Amino acid sequence: NRVRIEDPFWSEYIRLVREVVVPYQWEALNDRVPDAEPSHAVRNFKIAAGMEKGEFYGMVFQDSDVAKWLEAVGYLLDQRPDPELERIADSIIDIIDEAQQADGYLNTYFTLKEPEGRWTNLAECHELYCAGHMIEAAVAYAKATGKEKILQVACKLADCIGEAFGPGDDQIHGYDGHQEIELALVKLYRATGNGKYLELSKYFLDERGKAPHFYDEEFKRRGGSTHFPSLRIAKDRAYSQAHLPVRLQKTAEGHAVRVVYMCSGMADVAAETGDAELLQACRDLWSNIVRRRMYVTGAIGSMAQGESFTLDYDLPSDSAYAETCASIGLIFFAHRMLKIEPRSEYADVLERALYNTVIGGMSRDGRHFFYVNPLEVWPEGSAKNKVFEHVKVERQQWFGCACCPPNIARLLASLGSYVYDVKGGTIFAHLYIGGEAVLNVEGEAVTISQHSELPWEGRVRFEIGLERPTTFALALRVPDWSGEPHIFVNGSPVPPEQFASVDGYVYIDRVWLDGDIVHLTLPMEVRRMRGHPLIRETIGKVAIQRGPIVYCAEEADNGPNLHQLVLDPIASDGNGDPDDAGAKFQPDLLGGVLTIALPAYRIDDGGWEQSLYRPGGNVRLEPSTIRFIPYFAWANRGAGEMKVWVSE
C-alpha cells in the first residue's frame, strides 16, 4: 500500500519537514546551527568509526537523534526520490557501518566512553533504546531505497542483542529502561521474516517487572554506580514501568513516553502472536490513558518530575508536562490498536493528538519546537514560580536533549501510513487527509483519491480507481466530534443493504466501479467540551473544539488576564447551536486558520486598589468577547498568556 499526501492543510507540514526540518536537523546533528546547543551526534559516530579523533559528547542516548533523522529521511525518500538527500543519508550510513563493532554492537557512548560498561546499566543508559531507533531507521530506509546496507547493520546489531539477552544461563535476563527495542524488533521481524526478532521482542516485554528485580541485580553487579546520580531511575521502578509485569499493569505509571512506546511494542507482539492476554493488557492501559489521564489536546504526562503520569483525573493545565514525544508515542499506540481492532476511538485519539499537540509542537517556520505543551501559560508567572520552570512560553530553537523535533519529523514524513488500512475485504479510512493511495485489497489494486476540507470543514470526497468492478467495503470513520454524517455514493444515498455502522465506522459494502465518487459530510460545529467532573482543573470551565481542532484564547487577541474572561453560557432556547456563528476562516492569520469568537464577560477589576481581599457583593461583569485560535497555532506572536480551558 502506498499513500501520497496532497492536502491543503497537511502538504505544507510535509513540505516543511522535507525542506526545513530534515535539512535543519542535519545541520544541528553536525553542529552547524549557530547559537544552538551542540549535538555532536554525527561526530560521535565518526569518532567511533575511527574517522576522527575526539571524545564522546552528549547524552547517553545521543545516537538516537541520528537514527530518528535517518528514519525520517527513509519516509521522505519513500514518497519521492531525492538523490542529494539519499547521498547524504548513504554517507552517514557508511559512518554508522564503520562505527559498528565486529560483533554487531553499536553504541557510540559505550564504545568511546565505557567500552567495558556494555549492557551493565540497562535501567539508565538507553543502549537498547538507541538500538531500537537504529533498527526503525534501517527498516524505513531499506524499504524506501531498496538498499540493504543499513538493514544489515540493524540485523547484526539485533543478533548481537539476541546473543547478549535471553533466558540462557550465559545471557542477561533483562530489558531496557526506555522501551523502544520491543516495537523496533517487530518491525525488523516484518522486514526480514526472521522470527527470532519477534521472539526477542516478546522476551523483553515479558521479562519486564519480574522478581527478583533486574535493576537491583545489575545495580549490585556494577557495584552500585549510577549514570544519573541526581535521579532515582533504577530505584523508582514505576518510572520505567518495571514495577509490575506488563500483563498486570492496569494504570499508566511513570515516564509517559516509555509507557506508550511499551504499549506499542505490546500491541505489535499481540498482533503478530495472537496473544489475547497481552492484547487485553493493551486495552486496559489504553483505557486508563484515554479515559483518565489524557489532556483534551491529546497530550499525556501531567508532571514535569519524571516526565510522568501522576494519577487519574490529575490534569493540571499550567504545570503539565505534556511532552510532544509522548503524544507521538500515543499515536503509535493508537495506530497499532486500530490495526488490530478497527474502533473509531483509537483513531479519534490519534487525530486529537496529531491536530493539536503534535503540530503545536512545531512553529510554522519548522525551526522552533515545544518539548512541553501546557494548556495554559502566564509568562510572568512561569518566569517567577519554579513550579513552571519546565514550561517555555515560546518555541525553542533546538534542545540539548533533542528528542521531540526528530520525532515530529519522522511522524509527519510517514503520515501517509496513518490514513488507510486494509483488513480482509475492507478499506478503512481512518483520517481525512487528501491524497492518492494505491491499496492492495485481496490482490486487487484499488486507487483512492481523497479530497478533504478538514480540519476547517467536514466535507470529504473520495474517487475510486479500479481495473475492474470489485467488491469491497469502504469503512469511513465517524469522528467523535462529528454530527450524524451524510454519505452519498455517486450522488445517491447508500441503500440500507450496502450500509452498516460498526464501532464508529460506516461500512459501505458493494461492487465498486472505476470512477465511483463518495461524498462524505461530517457536520462540524463549535463545541464546548467539558471535562469529567472528577478533573479538578476543568470544573466550571469549557474547552472550545470544532472538528478535530481544540482552541485556545491568547493574549494577542484578548489582552492580558485571560482568567478574568467568562464565557456566556449557551442560551437554552433550543434553537440549534449559535456558537458556530462566531467561526470564521482567516486566510491571512497564522498561515490560514479558522478562528472563533464567542460572547463573554470580563470581570471588572476596578476599585480594588487598596484591597487584596474584600467581603461580599457580586462580581462586576462587562460584556466582552473571547477570541479563540487553534491550539496548535499558539505562541507564534510573541510571549503572552494562553488558555485552553476558559471559565463559563
Place this chain on the structure above:
Amino acid sequence: NRVRIEDPFWSEYIRLVREVVVPYQWEALNDRVPDAEPSHAVRNFKIAAGMEKGEFYGMVFQDSDVAKWLEAVGYLLDQRPDPELERIADSIIDIIDEAQQADGYLNTYFTLKEPEGRWTNLAECHELYCAGHMIEAAVAYAKATGKEKILQVACKLADCIGEAFGPGDDQIHGYDGHQEIELALVKLYRATGNGKYLELSKYFLDERGKAPHFYDEEFKRRGGSTHFPSLRIAKDRAYSQAHLPVRLQKTAEGHAVRVVYMCSGMADVAAETGDAELLQACRDLWSNIVRRRMYVTGAIGSMAQGESFTLDYDLPSDSAYAETCASIGLIFFAHRMLKIEPRSEYADVLERALYNTVIGGMSRDGRHFFYVNPLEVWPEGSAKNKVFEHVKVERQQWFGCACCPPNIARLLASLGSYVYDVKGGTIFAHLYIGGEAVLNVEGEAVTISQHSELPWEGRVRFEIGLERPTTFALALRVPDWSGEPHIFVNGSPVPPEQFASVDGYVYIDRVWLDGDIVHLTLPMEVRRMRGHPLIRETIGKVAIQRGPIVYCAEEADNGPNLHQLVLDPIASDGNGDPDDAGAKFQPDLLGGVLTIALPAYRIDDGGWEQSLYRPGGNVRLEPSTIRFIPYFAWANRGAGEMKVWVSE
C-alpha cells in the same frame, strides 16, 4: 506594662505551650522523643562546652532551636514562676555559657566542625542568625528572672560580632544571609541601653545589597566553597534580599521568613532612630506584602523552591509554601509598625495571621505541627504529583529543620505583649483577648481587665482599675471584619466630644474613674471574601470568613471531591445577610468551634463512565450544603481534602 492572658479561647493555647509544647520541645532538643528525627541541639552545646565527647550533628543553624526554646521559657516565666522550668533553663544556660569561646564567639557548628571557618560564609551559614536568637532568648530570660548570666553571654557575643563586623579596615563589611541579628540587636540595645548595638543593627541593614557584593567577595575569599551545594544561595541574591539596598526594595522578594525578619529589624531601627527613609521602606514592603502577596489566611510565600515570594497576585492554594514561621515573622513586622504608627491595618493583618495560619500550624495536642500551610489539599494528588512534594496533609511530629514549632511556642508564650500598647496618653487595644493588664500611662498605673467573646462573637468588656481619676484615651481597634461597632461606657453611649475615629481606632478620651466599664460590640457575620481579580487562583471563588476566622471545607464534613461543590450565590433580596443563619457553635467539635453551613450545589458526576471529555450540555447540579470549619482546625480528623476557596 504587664499583661496576663485569661481568655476562653487563648488560655488553652498558652496552657498547651506551657504544659506540652515547651516540655516536649525540651525532650526533642535532647533527643528523647521516640520516632522523631534526632535534634542533637543540646548535645552540640554540651560537646562545644567540653562536657561531652562527640561530633556536631544537625543543620548549620541547629543552635537556634535551643535559643528559641529558651526565649519561650523566658516568656512563660515572665507570666508566672515555675522553679522546675527555671532550673532546667539555668542548666542549659550554664552549658551555653561554657560553650561560648573566650572571645565571646558562640556557635557550636563552627566551634566543633569548622573552627577556622568562622565568619567566612555569611551568605549560607546562619552564624549571625543563631546569634540573634540567642540574644532574643537572653533578653527575654533576663527580663523574666532578673538573672543576668545569659544576658552577659549575649553581650559578649554581640561585642564579638561588633568587633568582627563594621566599617573598619580590619572588619568584615558584611551581613548574614538570614536576617535576625538586626532585630535582636535592637532588643539588646533596649535591654542594656548600649547604643553600639543599635548602631551595629543599622550597619547590618545598610550594608545589605551594596555593591561590590559581599557574597561574591566572601565567596572568592573562601575559594569558592559552598555549604549547600545543591542550592544557589550565594548567587541568588534576591533569595536573601541582598539584590538591592534595603531602602530601595519595593517588593517582597525571596525567602519569606527572611523578608519579614528583615522588615522587623528595619522597623525597629526606624523607631529608635527616627529614620524616615527607612520607615518609608518598611511601609513600601508592608504594602507590597499585604496588598499583593498575602494569602487570605495571613500566610505568605507562594512557592516551595526557596520558601519564597514569587510575584504580585500569584497565590496558588495547593502548591503554596505559606510557612508558619513566615506568618509569625509577619506578626513581628506588623507589631513593630503598629507601635510606630497605630493604624488598624497592621493589627488586622497581625490578627489574620495569628487566628488562622499560626494556630493552624499546631495540632490541638500541642505535639504535631505544620511547616507548610496550604489553602487546599487533595491527599491523593499530593502523594503522586511532585509539585506538592512539600505539602503534608497531616501535622508532623517534629522536623529535622525544626524552625516552626519553637517559633509558635515563643509567639504564644509572649502573646500578652501584642494586646495593648501605650503611646503618650493613649492606651491602644489592638487585640480582643481577655486578661488583666497593668499599664503605665504617663506615670499612672492603669489596670484593664478585658473579657472577650472572640473569635466566635464580637462582644468585649473592659473594666478600668485606677488609683485615682485619670485622663487618657482608650483607643479601640475596629477590625476590618467588623460592622459598625457599638460602644457604651458605663451603659451610655460615648458623648461626641469624647469620641474620635482615626486610622481604624475609636478613641475614647475622658477622665476615667476606677471601675468604669466599657462595652464594645463588633458586629460579626458570615462574610464571603473575594480575592482581587488579578489573583488567578481565586477568580469565581469565595472564602468564608466570620470575625477574624477564615473557614475551610473539609472532606470529613463534605465528602470527597470538594471541587464539585458550588456555593449558592447570595440572594439579592437585600434582606440582610442570610449567611449567618448557618453559623452554629459546636462545643464538642474540635475543642469547640463555630461551624458554618451554607446552601450549595454539587456537580453531578453520573453518566461519565466512558468519557473523559464530552461536548455541550449544561452541568447537572444537585442541591447540597457546604459545611465549613475554621481553617485553623483543619487536618485534625485524619487525612482528607480541604479547601478554603470554594466555587460560587
